[in-house]
Each structure stands twice: as structure tokens, then as C-alpha cells.
Amino acid sequence: MLKHPSNHRAGRDALALDPRFGIEGLVIPRHTLPEDEVPPEAAYQIIHDELMLDGNARLNVATFVTTWMDPQADRLMAECADKNMIDKDEYPQTAELEMRCVSILSKLWNAPDATQATGCSTTGSSEAAMLAGLALKRRWQKRRRAAGAPADRPNLVMGINVQVCWEKFAAYWDVEMRLVPMEGDRLHLSAEEAVRHCDENTIGVVAVLGSTFDGSYEPVEEICRALDEYQQRTGIDVPVHVDGASGAFVAPFVDPDLVWDFRLPRVASINASGHKYGLVYPGVGWVVWRDPEALPEELIFWVNYLGDDMPTFALNFSRPGAQVVAQYYNFLRLGHAGYRRVQAYSREVATRLADRIAELGPFQLLTRGDELPVLAFQVDPRIDNFTVFDVSGALRERGWQVPAYRFPKNREDLSALRVVVRRGFTHDLADMLIDDLKRQLPRLEKQHAPQHDGATAGSFHH
Numbered sequence: 393m394l395k396h397p398s399n400h401r402a403g404r405d406a407l408a409l410d411p412r413f414g415i416e417g418l419v420i421p422r423h424t425l426p427e428d429e430v431p432p433e434a435a436y437q438i439i440h441d442e443l444m445l446d447g448n449a450r451l452n453v454a455t456f457v458t459t460w461m462d463p464q465a466d467r468l469m470a471e472c473a474d475k476n477m478i479d480k481d482e483y484p485q486t487a488e489l490e491m492r493c494v495s496i497l498s499k500l501w502n503a504p505d506a507t508q509a510t511g512c513s514t515t516g517s518s519e520a521a522m523l524a525g526l527a528l529k530r531r532w533q534k535r536r537r538a539a540g541a542p543a544d545r546p547n548l549v550m551g552i553n554v555q556v557c558w559e560k561f562a563a564y565w566d567v568e569m570r571l572v573p574m575e576g577d578r579l580h581l582s583a584e585e586a587v588r589h590c591d592e593n594t595i596g597v598v599a600v601l602g603s604t605f606d607g608s609y610e611p612v613e614e615i616c617r618a619l620d621e622y623q624q625r626t627g628i629d630v631p632v633h634v635d636g637a638s639g640a641f642v643a644p645f646v647d648p649d650l651v652w653d654f655r656l657p658r659v660a661s662i663n664a665s666g667h668k669y670g671l672v673y674p675g676v677g678w679v680v681w682r683d684p685e686a687l688p689e690e691l692i693f694w695v696n697y698l699g700d701d702m703p704t705f706a707l708n709f710s711r712p713g714a715q716v717v718a719q720y721y722n723f724l725r726l727g728h729a730g731y732r733r734v735q736a737y738s739r740e741v742a743t744r745l746a747d748r749i750a751e752l753g754p755f756q757l758l759t760r761g762d763e764l765p766v767l768a769f770q771v772d773p774r775i776d777n778f779t780v781f782d783v784s785g786a787l788r789e790r791g792w793q794v795p796a797y798r799f800p801k802n803r804e805d806l807s808a809l810r811v812v813v814r815r816g817f818t819h820d821l822a823d824m825l826i827d828d829l830k831r832q833l834p835r836l837e838k839q840h841a842p843q844h845d846g847a848t849a850g851s852f853h854h
Contacts, residue, residue, distance in 0.1 A: 407438065447793050450821070453811045454795040456604070456638055456668040456766075460816035465721050468714075469673065475713035477513065478704065486713040489720040496723050497680050500644050501653040501662055510687050511680035512706055513666070513716050517637040518557035519707050520663035520679035523691075524633050525561045525596075527661060527681065530688040531631070532595040541592070549589045549630075550598035551581030552800045553605045555637065558598060567595065573802040579603070579758070580610045583618035590622060596631045596660070601639030601652055605799060606759040606810070607766025609639060612652040612659070619658055631660040637677075638764055641669035645732040646739055647763075654682045661686060666719045669735065669764075671726075671815055676715035734815050738765035742813040745822045752829060754837070758808055765813040770806065778836040780807045781844035786832035792825060 406419045420426055420438070430438075449459040461469075475483050477490070490513050498509035514520040529546055536543035547568035550558055554571075562569040570589045572581050586597050597619065599612045612634055619630050634640070634652060641664055643650050653659060659682060666676035681687045692705045726734065742761025749769055750757050758768040771780050784796035799806040811825070 448791055450816060451791050452793040453813070453817065453825070454793045456665070456812050456814065457674050458667055458671050458815065461671065461673060461718065462721075462725065465672075465718050465725075468721055469718050470714075472714040472717045473712070475717075477711045477713040477716060478709050483713060486717060490713075490716045493678070493716065493719050493723065494680060497664070497678055501640065501680060503654045503680065503682055505683060508684055509680065510682075510684050511678060513719075514677040514679060514706055515675060515708055515711050516667065517635075517663050517665035517677040518555070518560070520677040521555075521557050521633075521635055521637075522561045522564070522707060523679050523705065524661040524663055524681075525558070525567070526565065526691060527687050528596040528631060528633060529565060529567060530691060531660075531686070532593075534688065545593045546595045547591070547593050548595055548598060549586055551585075551600065551603075551610065552802075553580050553603045554598060554600060554635065555604055558635075568593075570594075571801075574799060575802055579606055579799070579803065580608055581615070583611055583614040586615050587618045587622045590619070590628065590630050592628055594628070594630050596633050598633050598635055599652075601634055601636040601643060602764040602766070604638075605797075606768035606808070607761065607764035607812075608759055609643070609650070609652070609763045613650075613656060616656045616658040630658075632656070632658045634659055634662045636662050637665045638668045638766075640664035641666075641671075641731070642735050642739075642764055645728065645735045666715065669814065670719060671722050671731075671734065672715050672718045674715075675712060676719055735765070738813045738815065738817070741765065741817060741819055741822050742767055742811070744819065745811065745813065745825070748822075748826050749829070752826075752833065754833065761811075761813060766810065767813075768808045768810045770808045777839045777841055779842045779845060780809045782836055782839070782842055783809060783829075783832070785844055786836060787825075787828060790828040790832070792828060794825075 405423060406421050420430060452459065472486070475486055477486065493513065494511040495506060495509040498511065499506040503509065514523065525548065528548070532546055533543040545568070547570050548558070548562060549570045549572065552571045552573050559569065561567065572585045572589060580603050581599065590597065597615060599610045599615050601609050601612065603610070612632065616632055619632065623629050640662055643652060653662060661679060661681045663677065663679045664670060666672045666678055667674045670676070687705070739761060742765035746757055746760035746767040749755050749767070754772050754775055755769045756772055758770060759766065761767040771778065771783065780796040784794050787794045794809055794811060796807065796809050798804055799808065
């Protein structure tokens with residue numbers, strides 16, 4: 393409640409209100425509802441001031457998520473903040489923009505018949521991935537039951553570098569995860585390992601177009617070719633889902649000759665994050681199937697809601713429409729040429745930054761930003777007095793959020809730093825990052841021993 397403090401001293405659980413708001417001497421609780429109203433300007437200022445302790449989003453090179461949009465997009469999102477995406481009868485034009493986006497993505501990813509574009513927006517790429525996984529499971533179950541075979545032990549094959557949403561999918565829907573560990577210099581899934589883990593219970597293989605660990609593309613075309621040969625040998629047909637959370641908005645524009653999408657008949661579905669390299673603020677993902685047959689009808693629910701009978705096959709029901717509108721704004725505003733310029737510039741910044749980091753001496757590149765605009769690098773193994781975690785901590789002193797993390801099973805010995813270059817991260821900011829690395833390195837090189845080993849570094853967990 394609001395209290396007159398008299399002898400009360402505001403501490404961690406309460407906040408003394410600034411006298412300039414005209415309610416001198418009142419204390420606001422932090423963890424319970426106040427008894428009385430607080431003036432709107434006071435409530436705003438309290439929260440605004442606390443949020444100043446957050447990091448600067450533009451200096452956060454840990455995140456793949458968009459941190460800058462055109463002011464016009466900001467304005468559109470504010471105008472649509474009250475729109476519920478599920479209410480297609482009340483907001484029919486927002487629903488129309490969603491379907492235009494699905495159609496655009498279907499064409500961009502070379503679906504065989506984009507006039508039958510099949511897909512939807514989601515709250516993020518994780519939900520999109522789960523919908524695609526559900527479709528794979530249901531199609532496998534129908535095939536098995538039609539053949540009179542058991543359908544109670546599904547598995548899904550993927551590299552251990554997949555995003556955590558796939559672990560959630562497997563746990564929530566009782567699917568065995570067949571995680572292919574890293575081995576030596578192979579830091580993601582290979583075609584050979586994908587096939588080796590498949591059997592008659594495999595509902596699909598997940599190929600990642602842009603690993604979050606190092607930004608590298610998995611060889612989707614090679615995986616599909618190997619599965620073609622596997623089907624010829626065994627008769628087992630294993631579809632592929634492409635997790636294009638980041639790469640599906642990069643490859644079409646800067647790697648047009650790379651074959652990874654619906655041009656490969658074995659690719660059944662693709663998910664992507666509109667809020668990563670789709671260039672939209674957080675809160676939108678996309679899933680597209682190659683054709684209507686790839687999405688089982690029983691996963692589509694027809695709901696009579698607010699005056700209309702409409703289909704829905706997302707996991708969430710109510711969700712904001714503003715991000716969908718912003719996605720369509722980007723498509724309209726940038727077009728193919730604009731997206732190509734944005735992504736090509738990000739790659740140019742990333743590769744130049746990688747070259748300059750390599751020139752510094754103490755670091756070795758794992759990737760250099762020539763697939764996703766993402767570079768990963770390690771401290772030279774011969775250096776024993778500082779670690780990547782020390783480097784991350786030193787850069788944080790200058791405001792940079794550069795993640796340091798260990799790689800997973802079979803390569804736990806490998807620790808790296810990662811820089812995600814995205815829209816708004818310029819050559820100028822890259823120069824500033826290099827300058828700060830140079831500024832901090834002499835101190836690190838004088839250390840007698842590492843200060844952080846990963847267990848004691850709290851800056852990032854992959």
C-alpha cells in the first residue's frame with residue numbers, strides 16, 4: 393500500500409515517491425499492489441528510470457532479435473497495438489496482410505504452387521517450429537496406421553546445435569530427440585550422420601539454416617540427397633524440416649544459388665523468425681508448408697468466434713497483430729532489393745569485423761560471418777592466462793554484450809565468443825568494438841590466471 397513513511401525507511405520492498413509528483417512522503421510497494429492509484433506520470437517515470445539499468449540494445453551483439461526499425465514502422469505498430477490477430481472478423485485487413493506475408497514467403501522459398509500458400513504467423517520461430525514438428529508427427533502416425541504398423545515411438549533427428557524449442561517440442565509431444573553430437577571440426581549436422589540416426593520411426597530430420605552457435609548453414613541439399621538414397625535402399629521416406637529461424641530471411645537475398653528450400657522435394661516445411669533477420673521487433677514468427685497436403689487437416693481447427701467461422705492452427709489464440717503489420721511494412725518498404733542491401737551490408741560488416749579480430753593476435757576464428765552475418769571466435773588455445781569469459785566481462789565494462797559460452801556434447805572443450813551483426817550494427821560500431829577490444833587486451837594479457845572459467849561468468853548461457 394501507499395504509506396507515509398514517518399519513521400518508515402524505504403528499502404528493497406518499497407519506493408519513496410519523488411516529492412515533485414505532488415504526493416510527498418508516499419511509499420510505493422514493489423511486490424504488492426498499492427492500495428491507491430499512482431499518477432500516470434509518476435508510474436511512467438518510476439518504470440522508465442528502472443529500465444535505464446537495462447543494457448543498450450544496439451550494443452547487444454548476443455541477440456539475433458531486431459533492435460531498430462524505421463520510425464514509420466514504429467508508428468504503425470503503435471497504431472495496431474490494440475489489435476488481436478485472432479479476431480479476423482473484427483480486423484479483416486490485418487488478417488489479409490498476414491496472408492499476403494504467407495504468400496510472399498511461400499514464393500520467396502520456392503513453394504511449388506504459391507497460389508496455395510499454406511502457413512501462418514506465430515508469436516515467434518519457436519512456436520512455428522513446434523507447429524511444423526506436430527505436422528511431421530501426425531503425417532508419420534497416419535502413414536504408420538495405414539500400413540498397420542505401430543505408431544507409438546516417434547523420433548526426430550537433428551544436430552545437438554538446435555535451438556531449445558526443439559527440446560521443448562520433444563518433451564511436450566512425446567517424441568524421442570535423436571541429437572547428433574558435434575565431432576572434431578564438425579560443429580553441426582552432416583548428411584551422413586543424419587541418415588545414420590534414421591529408422592522407420594523417424595518422423596523427420598531438422599536441418600538448421602544458420603546455427604545459433606556459430607552462424608553456419610547446415611548442408612540441407614546434401615541431407616536431402618542422402619535421404620533420397622536412404623529411401624531407395626530401405627523404402628523409408630523421411631521428410632525434412634528446415635529451421636530457418638535466421639537463415640530463411642538471409643539466404644534468399646544474398647545466397648540465391650544455394651538450394652535449401654522447397655526446390656528440394658523432400659523439404660516439407662520451413663520456419664523463420666520475422667523478428668530476427670525478418671527485421672521486425674520481437675513477437676512474430678512464420679511457418680510455411682510446401683503445399684496443403686503437408687499440413688494434416690486434423691491440425692486445423694474451425695472456430696466460430698466473434699461473428700465468423702475461421703481456421704486456426706497456431707498454439708496461441710489471442711496475440712498481437714502489430715508485428716504482422718510491421719512485417720508487411722518491411723516487405724512493402726524494402727522489397728527484394730532492399731532486403732538484399734540490408735543483409736549484404738550486415739554480411740560485409742561481419743566479414744570485415746572477423747578479419748580485424750583475427751589480426752589482433754590472441755583469437756582464432758571459428759566462422760567469419762560469410763553465411764549468417766554471425767562470427768564466432770575462440771581465444772588461442774596456447775593462451776592460458778585469460779579466457780573468452782574474461783574477454784566477455786571486459787567488454788561488458790564498456791557496455792558491450794558479447795556472449796561467451798561452451799559448445800555442447802563432444803566439444804565441451806571448445807569455448808567461444810559470438811558477434812551477431814544485424815540491421816543497425818554499422819561499420820562504425822564495429823570499429824568501436826575493435827577499439828574496445830584493443831583497449832582491454834593489454835590488461836587481460838597481464839593477468840596471471842583466468843578470472844572466469846564459464847562456471848563463474850554470469851553474462852550468458854547458450
